Every structure is written in C-alpha cells, then in structure tokens.
Amino acid sequence: MSKKKLGLYIHIPFCARKCPYCDFYSICDLSLTSRYLTALTKQMEEYGRAMGGYEADTVYFGGGTPSLLTKGQWKELLEALHKNFSICETAEITVEANPASANLRLLKYLRKAGINRLSLGVQSFDDAELAAIGRLHSAADARNTLKDAKKAGFGNISIDLMYGLPGQTVADFARSLDEAVSLDIKHLSSYGLKVEPATPFGKMGESLVLPDEDTWCAMYELLVETCDKAGLLQYEISNFARPGFESRHNLKYWTLAEYLGLGPAAHSYLGGRRFAFARDLNIYCRAFEGGDDTGLLSEDYEAPASGAVADYIMLSLRLKSGLSTADFTRRFRKSFEELEGGRLDRYVAAGLMTHEDGRYAFTTKGFCVSNAVLAELIDLE
Ligand code: SF4
CATH class of the missing domain: 3.20.20.70 (Aldolase class I)
Structure with a gap:
C-alpha cells in the first residue's frame, strides 16, 4: 500500500x-x-x-x-x-x-x-x-x-x-x-x-x-x-x-495538505487535527528530555479533513488560481455561491476579483486590499 x-x-x-x-x-x-x-x-x-x-x-x-x-x-x-x-x-x-x-x-x-x-x-x-x-x-x-x-x-x-x-x-x-x-x-x-x-x-x-x-x-x-x-x-x-x-x-x-512541524512554535495539520508547540525552548526541551510536558502544546483541536470553511476560503484566495467553487462543493457539500450570496459581485465589478471558469480569484489590485475583503468573507460560515 x-x-x-x-x-x-x-x-x-x-x-x-x-x-x-x-x-x-x-x-x-x-x-x-x-x-x-x-x-x-x-x-x-x-x-x-x-x-x-x-x-x-x-x-x-x-x-x-x-x-x-x-x-x-x-x-x-x-x-x-x-x-x-x-x-x-x-x-x-x-x-x-x-x-x-x-x-x-x-x-x-x-x-x-x-x-x-x-x-x-x-x-x-x-x-x-x-x-x-x-x-x-x-x-x-x-x-x-x-x-x-x-x-x-x-x-x-x-x-x-x-x-x-x-x-x-x-x-x-x-x-x-x-x-x-x-x-x-x-x-x-x-x-x-x-x-x-x-x-x-x-x-x-x-x-x-x-x-x-x-x-x-x-x-x-x-x-x-x-x-x-x-x-x-x-x-x-x-x-x-x-x-x-x-x-x-x-x-x-495553502491547499490544506497534511504537514507535521517539529520544534517550538511549529504548527501541524495532521489526521484532521491542528496542533502547535509552545513558543518556549525550555518547555520544549524539558518535554523531550523525558520530563514534564506541561504546556508543550499551545493549541490542539480537531479540524475536519476537508478543512474548515474559513481556512479554505482564506488559503485558496491567497493563490493566484483562486477558489474553485466545484472543489468547495465537493469538500463542504454546499454551494459557495449560496454561501457568499452575491457579496463578491461588487468586488468583481470593482476590478478587485475575477469570476471565470468556476473560480473566484483576486486581481493584483485586489491582492493589495485582500485583508479587508477576506475579513468579510470569513464570517460567512
Ligand atoms: S530575527 Fe531576523 S534573522 Fe531571525 S528569524 Fe527573524 S527575521 Fe530571520
């Protein structure tokens, strides 16, 4: 296998x-x-x-x-x-x-x-x-x-x-x-x-x-x-x-694939779980020296294998190729268009985004102001 x-x-x-x-x-x-x-x-x-x-x-x-x-x-x-x-x-x-x-x-x-x-x-x-x-x-x-x-x-x-x-x-x-x-x-x-x-x-x-x-x-x-x-x-x-x-x-x-991060402050996304080690070398060393592992993980939570909707939107729109609405539906079993409810139309009309071949993507002008646009989008879930 x-x-x-x-x-x-x-x-x-x-x-x-x-x-x-x-x-x-x-x-x-x-x-x-x-x-x-x-x-x-x-x-x-x-x-x-x-x-x-x-x-x-x-x-x-x-x-x-x-x-x-x-x-x-x-x-x-x-x-x-x-x-x-x-x-x-x-x-x-x-x-x-x-x-x-x-x-x-x-x-x-x-x-x-x-x-x-x-x-x-x-x-x-x-x-x-x-x-x-x-x-x-x-x-x-x-x-x-x-x-x-x-x-x-x-x-x-x-x-x-x-x-x-x-x-x-x-x-x-x-x-x-x-x-x-x-x-x-x-x-x-x-x-x-x-x-x-x-x-x-x-x-x-x-x-x-x-x-x-x-x-x-x-x-x-x-x-x-x-x-x-x-x-x-x-x-x-x-x-x-x-x-x-x-x-x-x-x-x-950026594509929600699996990764493991080793060392203090390193983040992982593995087997449907997100976790990160503390930003502290002493805590980290103590834990792997066979001692106390108190405080080793600074975060640890279950995350769906398909990714959370907000993560997916944020990460895929960082890519020049943008967000595929078909891939969104396959992962989350819901329609992206229904979720965004036409909100993106005004960004497309303003030249900040394109909507072509089933993909939404930022233009160069849009990337400049993408933080503000993404802040609105991640609340959609
Ligand atoms: S302190 Fe400077 S050299 Fe060290 S990681 Fe940060 S940017 Fe890089």
Missing part, C-alpha cells in the same frame, strides 16, 4: 541577533543549540515511530536561522531525519539561509547531503535599508552568498525580498527588485513589512515612518509586473516562480 504524503517542517529557533520587526520564535542564546538538537532528535524518534504510514515529499528547515548550525550539527540532524522518517526520493528539501552566516563550506556540505533548495533571506540590496531593519548582513554579503550557493551546486534558489521598509520609495524598491530578478533565481518571495505589536518596531509608534498605503500598493503592483516580465510567474499573493519551481512545501499549507 502506498504511503500518505507529508510535508515536514523543522524549526531551528536561533538567531545571531533579533531583527526589530520579526515576530517568529527564535532566541539568541546559541549555547542552547546542543541541548535543543538533542531534544529535537528525541522528538523525531517519538513522532517518526507514529508516522509509519507517511512518506515526506517535502522537508523544510526554517527559523530562526538554520545556517547558524555547524557542519557537525547538520550531520547529526540529517542523520536523525533519515533514520526516523521515510523521505521520498524526489522530495523537495529546503534550508533557509542568512547571508550573515551561510558560507561556501557549509553550503557545499548541505548540497552534498541532499538539500536541493535554498531560501536566502536577502530582504534588500540597499545597505541603508538593511541597516534600518536591523539585518546583520550587507547587500555585498547577499551577492556573495548567492554566488557561493551556485558554486556549491544549488540550482533551485529562492530569494526573500521585503518592501514597505522605513523611508523606502517605489524607486528604491525597484532597484532591489531589478537586481533580484536579474540573478538567475528560480523563486522569489516578497512580503510587505507588517508591524507586529509585540516587536521593537511595534513599540515605536509614530516614530517609525513607513510608506503610506498608496506607495505600498504601488510597490506591490511593481513587484507583480517586474516578476511577470522576468518570467517569475505569480502563483500566490507574495510568491513568484519559474514554471515548475513553485515551493511544493508552502503549497501544502
């Missing part, structure tokens, strides 16, 4: 320094790395045993900063991965790397060890912008890491680029974007800076001067247009790829 497919996410919760805008769970005390990797190996043993009916066809090492791990630590981690999980021969295996810590020696090792996709956190090719968002690397570091990644044999490279940065103009963003698409990359993820209340940026209030909404939308429209011209086709609100190089792992999140 063929095994069920699984996306496997492994969190590496360490950073050399915390960026002031970042809300991901990571800590800067690198002396805890060894303790963490031991606990992670234990979790792999425990969960690997329970996952015998699955085969991972995507693996994603995210962070934090996975490129902070040494070659020796990667060796142990990858051995534990292959010992405890069945990994498909054609699996997409991604490592996130930071230009401040990735080096040629490590990249060569990772490529040789079977990592076949690299996601590089460039964010900007402007040193002043990088300094303004507290990044530890320069634009030159990013260019060098990219060269090293190619030298190491990575053919499938993705770049992360941010827009809507403090003091950034559309012309500034255009320069970084033009450089990014000229670099023979296969994939680009580009997110606008979102200020999270609990971060240092979130606490700056009005002293943090960011581009206004119109400038933000102009940057987004430029992003879509530039990527399209460069042959990086949009497949999700913030993601662009050469055909065949879409992130197979991230597509699992």
Whole structure:
C-alpha cells in the first residue's frame, strides 16, 4: 500500500541577533543549540515511530536561522531525519539561509547531503535599508552568498525580498527588485513589512515612518509586473516562480495538505487535527528530555479533513488560481455561491476579483486590499 504524503517542517529557533520587526520564535542564546538538537532528535524518534504510514515529499528547515548550525550539527540532524522518517526520493528539501552566516563550506556540505533548495533571506540590496531593519548582513554579503550557493551546486534558489521598509520609495524598491530578478533565481518571495505589536518596531509608534498605503500598493503592483516580465510567474499573493519551481512545501499549507512541524512554535495539520508547540525552548526541551510536558502544546483541536470553511476560503484566495467553487462543493457539500450570496459581485465589478471558469480569484489590485475583503468573507460560515 502506498504511503500518505507529508510535508515536514523543522524549526531551528536561533538567531545571531533579533531583527526589530520579526515576530517568529527564535532566541539568541546559541549555547542552547546542543541541548535543543538533542531534544529535537528525541522528538523525531517519538513522532517518526507514529508516522509509519507517511512518506515526506517535502522537508523544510526554517527559523530562526538554520545556517547558524555547524557542519557537525547538520550531520547529526540529517542523520536523525533519515533514520526516523521515510523521505521520498524526489522530495523537495529546503534550508533557509542568512547571508550573515551561510558560507561556501557549509553550503557545499548541505548540497552534498541532499538539500536541493535554498531560501536566502536577502530582504534588500540597499545597505541603508538593511541597516534600518536591523539585518546583520550587507547587500555585498547577499551577492556573495548567492554566488557561493551556485558554486556549491544549488540550482533551485529562492530569494526573500521585503518592501514597505522605513523611508523606502517605489524607486528604491525597484532597484532591489531589478537586481533580484536579474540573478538567475528560480523563486522569489516578497512580503510587505507588517508591524507586529509585540516587536521593537511595534513599540515605536509614530516614530517609525513607513510608506503610506498608496506607495505600498504601488510597490506591490511593481513587484507583480517586474516578476511577470522576468518570467517569475505569480502563483500566490507574495510568491513568484519559474514554471515548475513553485515551493511544493508552502503549497501544502495553502491547499490544506497534511504537514507535521517539529520544534517550538511549529504548527501541524495532521489526521484532521491542528496542533502547535509552545513558543518556549525550555518547555520544549524539558518535554523531550523525558520530563514534564506541561504546556508543550499551545493549541490542539480537531479540524475536519476537508478543512474548515474559513481556512479554505482564506488559503485558496491567497493563490493566484483562486477558489474553485466545484472543489468547495465537493469538500463542504454546499454551494459557495449560496454561501457568499452575491457579496463578491461588487468586488468583481470593482476590478478587485475575477469570476471565470468556476473560480473566484483576486486581481493584483485586489491582492493589495485582500485583508479587508477576506475579513468579510470569513464570517460567512
Ligand atoms: S534573522 Fe530571520 S528569524 Fe531571525 S530575527 Fe531576523 S527575521 Fe527573524
């Protein structure tokens, strides 16, 4: 009997320094790395045993900063991965790397060890912008890491680029974007800076001067247009790829496929259940050191295998291909048109959405204001 497919996410919760805008769970005390990797190996043993009916066809090492791990630590981690999980021969295996810590020696090792996709956190090719968002690397570091990644044999490279940065103009963003698409990359993820209340940026209030909404939308429209011209086709609100190089792992999140996340703050959707581990390295390590697992799960609830209606609407409308009304009916045994009751017509009339061939999808203009539209839609259930 063929095994069920699984996306496997492994969190590496360490950073050399915390960026002031970042809300991901990571800590800067690198002396805890060894303790963490031991606990992670234990979790792999425990969960690997329970996952015998699955085969991972995507693996994603995210962070934090996975490129902070040494070659020796990667060796142990990858051995534990292959010992405890069945990994498909054609699996997409991604490592996130930071230009401040990735080096040629490590990249060569990772490529040789079977990592076949690299996601590089460039964010900007402007040193002043990088300094303004507290990044530890320069634009030159990013260019060098990219060269090293190619030298190491990575053919499938993705770049992360941010827009809507403090003091950034559309012309500034255009320069970084033009450089990014000229670099023979296969994939680009580009997110606008979102200020999270609990971060240092979130606490700056009005002293943090960011581009206004119109400038933000102009940057987004430029992003879509530039990527399209460069042959990086949009497949999700913030993601662009050469055909065949879409992130197979991230597509699992957006299409409600099953995934298991290991490590603190990692989320899972498995066997009709959604659960997440606490954002706390101590709680996590204690639980897998054979001690107390109090507080290990920060959420844990049953979710229908077809997905909840609100999740399905939110996630499918992030995709450029949009929401298929036939697929909606098949999953939920009700009509999407009846549910939305004609509400979407005004978005279609305003040019924010299209309704063609049984699919609703946002236009570029619509993606700019999609949060407001989605807020109305998720109440439909
Ligand atoms: S390097 Fe990445 S994960 Fe670490 S603090 Fe900065 S943005 Fe967050």
